[in-house]
Amino acid sequence: MGETRNIRLIHGRYRLLDQIGRGGMGEVWRARDESLGRHVAVKCLKPLGPQRDQSFTRVLRERFRREARVAAALQHRGVTVVHDFGEYEGILYLVMELLEGRNLSQLLEDNRHHPLPVDDIVDMAEQVAAALAYTHEQGIVHRDLKPANIVRLADGTAKICDFGIARLGHDIGFTARLTGTGVAMGTPHYMSPEQIGGTHVDQRSDLYSLGCVLYEIATGAPPFDLDDAWAVLVGHRDTPPEPPRNHRPELPAYVEQIILDLLAKDPGQRPGDARELGRRLAGGRLGRGAYVPTVRAPQVEPRTDTRVVAGEPLSREPRLPSWTRGMTTGHKATGGAGLRLAPPDSAAGLSGEWIPRPAADARATPPERAERPTPAPELLATLASRHHAGLSLGRLGRWAEAGEVHRAVAAEREHALGPDHPDTLASRYEVAFSLSRTGRAADALREYRRVVEGRERALGPEHPETLGARQEVAYVMGKLGRHLEAHQVYTSVLAARERTMGPEHPDTLRCRHNLAFNLSRLGRLEDSYRMASEVADARARVLGPEHPDTLVTRCEVGYTLGQLGRWSEALRAYREVAEARARALGPDHPDTLAARYEVGISLGRLGRSAEALTLYRDLIDDRTRVSGPTDPETLRARHGLGVNLGRMARWEEALAEARDVCAIRERVLGEDHLDTLVSRREVAVGLGWLGRWQDALAEYRKVAAARERVLGEAHPDTLASRNDEAHCLEQVGRGVEAVELYRRVAELRERGQNRG
Known part of the structure; x- marks a missing residue:
């Protein structure tokens, strides 16, 4: 965030002195309030420069102001005070009290990750419980309680930080994503089962997270201290935690029982609220004997693997679902960073060590690979920066420019690293993706095939990145109308994914989703409907009923229902998705607006064109406000408006709308873009209905x-x-x-x- 460092004085009042913290959402600076002559902490969020999508920045500003007001209204000795907030030169900032102390992550690091003294644990727990009781009574849930968000001041006072900011990160999407579209908000080592499942989250979720924090400071490690990211999440969801006294026998029994009750899988089995938790802590500390909780958490027997392997004893470890294999975890909060998993073709480069897949004869190393000189680190850094620039252009919808950048980087990476190096192939993949987005499906197919061949040689035919590229081959084949060939590729990739990852791994479910989509294009509508319904149910079970991936598949169910002529059911499905997306993502999120568009399609097909017109006009207003008048999705909504004008025999208006949309699409997308051609066809339809056949x-x-x-x-x-x-x-x-x-x-x- 070099931009922040260049700003030394905000609004002529807050002078930034030195950086005291940095995280996924921005930086924290020690600053001087020149008006009041006091030192403060200024949290600067990531800059809102012109390179960001404008709809993103509008939503971010709106929600920032809302959450900052919420945080500023909190007045409790256990909650960090927010003095001021605003925006300066594209950077959103919060002005908070400057805390002189150490957060619990730092205290554990200072203690070399040994447990903290029992008196300190109980004292911190009581103070945090009191602060949570206050905030929960204001109707506010933190959602990201972790050791790094709890600070102990020099006088022993405990303060909770980042109320509102955690919610802001969730709404805007700054938090780490565990699948293509994300699982849930929160730091995985401290997430409640309901956050992981995507179900309703209330104050009891904070109590679960506090239980994870207390477990860690009492034992030196979080309750599910695993190296596999999905295993951490499944541990929270399915596996009883090991009793803390197994790690630390001298821990008082009442402390252990409180921690285990906080970690109950069912929110109803946890302490009723933070006030009750405080009473239990105080009763235990004062030696009033064992406190009997209102509800006892049931004892759950771990599930065991019943398979017997010759020569090996039966494992007593809970068997995790097969889709947890192959995932990697990041730092626990004690390391100061949240879990971050990058998808195979993410912005993250692989310019460090690269070990090619060994050939059948390990001695048969190609001479050019063995003799290739090691490229200069400066060159690799420059190429990685240009790769990121290409990704940014893509996010802005400037796909032609993005493709040119990736093509140039791919050529230079091939020269420096070799044609089969993962970085080279990552650039080739982005070239193909850009070609696909600019309507050049045949060119994209050739490029994706090159990526597949390279990844098969370098990584193996069933490596996740190889399978990902093969899946894109199938997708582009579908775009070219070669649905039978696409079906064959999807079927092959699905079999490999089920074999290597398991039937309920998110990537396996994504492949099954694509296969269901392709089946509908083959005319196998009943098969498509059945498979899409199965995937929607599986995604709801694995990811949660309102997870974005689940809702995408529910949209596919709606599409297939429409193709089957069951438009009333399709309308109901799309409306349910639109409502769920509005709750989960917000009313202005692109996916929410996309579902509303499909509602309009269904209304038109049911002959309810007057209702469709009203919906499309509202949608056009919202799309224009969020994304601008020339955004492709705004134009798509205008196209829908024109179609329904035609259905109502208002052909002069329909023709004018179609011509206007066609002209804008030609200018913005290009004359051969598929959307432009759809509009041009609509112009022809209008001319025909008006009798202008020539x-x-x-x-x-x-x-x-x-x-x-x-x-x-x-x-x-x-x-x-x-x-x-x-x-x-x-x-x-x-x-x-x-x-x-x-x-x-x-x-x-x-x-x-x-x-x-």
Whole structure:
């Protein structure tokens, strides 16, 4: 965050002196309030520079102000005081009291990760319980309680930090993601089962997190101190914690019982509230004997693996689901950082050590790999920076520019590192992705195949990154209308994922989702509906019913219902998804708005075009406010508006809307972009309904020629456009040409079916 360092004086009042902390959301500075002559702490969030998506920054500002006001309203000796907040030169900041002390993570590090004294544990627990009781009574849940967020001052006072900021991180998406779209908010070593499952979170979730904190400061390690990220989460969800006195026999029995009760899987089995927790702590400390809790947590027997392996005893460890294999964990809070898992093709480069997959004969190392000189670290750093710049361009929707950057970086990485180095292949992957996003599906397919071949050589045919690239091959095949070939690839990848990762690993479920999508394009609608429903149920079970991945699959269920003509059920499904996304992601999140668009599609198909018009007009207003008038999704909503104007026989208005949208799409996306061609076809439809068949013919021919260039002559969309052209020829009296064109379309369609 070099931008923050260049700002020494905020609003002429807060002078930044030195940095005292840094995390995933920004930096904390010791500063001087020049107006009041006192030292304060200033938390500067990551900058909102022009490179950020504008919808992102608008939502961030709005929620920052909301959460900052919440934090500033809290007045309790156990909660950090927020003095002021605002924005300066694109940086959002909070001004807080400057705490002179150490957080619990630092105290554990100072103590070399040995447990803290019992008196200190009980004292800290009582103070934190009192602070939580106050905040919970204000209706506020912290959601990210961990050792790094609890500070002990020099006089022994305990303070909880970052109320509101944790929620802000969740809303905006700063927190680490464990799948493509994230699991739940919080630091994994301290997450409650309900956070992991995506179910309702209330004050009892904070009590669970506090139980994890107390377990760690009482034993020196969190309750599920595992090296596997998903195993940590599944431990919280399914596995009873080992009693703390197994690690530390001298720990008082009442402290152990309180910690275990806080760690109950069922929120109803935990202490009723923080006040009750405080009473139990005080009673134990004063020696009033064992405190009998209102509800006792049931004792759960660990599940064991019943398989017998010759020569080995039965394991008594809980058997974790197969999808926990292969995941890696990051630092616990004692290390000062949250868990962060990057997907195979993330922005994170692999420019450190790289060990190629060994050949069958280990001595048969290719000479060029053995002799390649080690590239200069400066070069690798420069290439990594340019790779990140390409990713940023993509996030802004500037895919053509992103593709050029990635293509240049790929060439230089190939020269410096070799064609099969993971960094080279990561750049090649991004080249392919950019080509796909700019409508160049055939070029993307060639590039993805190069990536697959390289990863098979370097990593092996069943490595997750190899399978990820093969899955993209199938996706692009689908874009090209080669759905049968895509089906074969998806089926092969799915079998490998189930074999190596298990049937309920998120990547396996993602592949099954794509397979269900492709089945619908093959016309196997009942199979698609059945598979999508199964994936939706599995994702709800593994990730939670309102997890973004679960809702994506529920959208696919809605789509298939529509294709089956069951539009009333599709409408209900889309409305449920829209409501769930509004709750989980916010009303202005792109996924929420996308679900509302599908509601409009369903209304139109049910003949309820007047309702669809109202929905689309509201959606256009919201899309314009969030993303701007030329954003592709704003234009998609305007396209839907035009279609429904036509359904209501308001063809002059429909034609004007279609022409306007087509012109903007051509300027923003390009004349051969598939969305532009959809709009151009809508222009032709309007011209036809107004009886202007000669003009319509010219537009239909432009669409057909462009689709043939982009998709190929036998693609279903190209053939549909040629049929449109033939229909127009009939309308203008050129029947012989129309018959010849219909015959050619039939031959191409039959040839494609025979090839499949």
